[in-house]
Structures are given as C-alpha cells and as structure tokens.
Amino acid sequence: MNFFQRKEQQIQALTGKGFVRLALSSLLLSGSAMATSAQAQTLCVFDLSGASGDYFAFMKDYALAAQKWSVMIDLKAYNKEEKAISK
CATH class of the missing domain: 1.10.1220 (Arc Repressor Mutant)
Known part of the structure; x- marks a missing residue:
C-alpha cells in the first residue's frame, strides 16, 4: 500500500x-x-514615441514575462492621449 x-x-x-x-x-x-x-488580454500603452518608445519596450518585456504565468497580453500602442482615452 x-x-x-x-x-x-x-x-x-x-x-x-x-x-x-x-x-x-x-x-x-x-x-x-x-x-x-487563458485568453489574450488587450493592454493599451500610452507612449509619446508610440510603438518605438521606451515605455512600450518595457511593456513588451512585461508581456513576455507574463507568458510564463500563462497570461497572454496583446499590446496596443497609442501616442496621442485622446485616442487612448476614446478606446
């Protein structure tokens, strides 16, 4: 036994x-x-430089780290605050 x-x-x-x-x-x-x-979650990222900015690059690293936790994150870059708020 x-x-x-x-x-x-x-x-x-x-x-x-x-x-x-x-x-x-x-x-x-x-x-x-x-x-x-596990579903992909959309995360809006406001960066003045858009998808080529430093903050967006940091968030890409965060999204990559989140995959280890079985969390899928789709990042959406915005360089104008009005567009980010209206979405």
Missing part, C-alpha cells in the same frame, strides 16, 4: 467516501478550468 492509498483510507475514515470523491473531482475540474481559461 503506497502513501496516497494510506492517506485516502485515513481521510475516508474521517469523512466518508462520498465527500473525498466529491472533493477530488472538484479539485481536478477546477484545475482544468483554470488551465484552459
């Missing part, structure tokens, strides 16, 4: 079989839902 089987028997003795199965299935379903819910 391995470690997990012993722990499952201990949990079953404390709470009952139905609860353990429900808890495990809920945990598995919630984990799979989080893994598939």
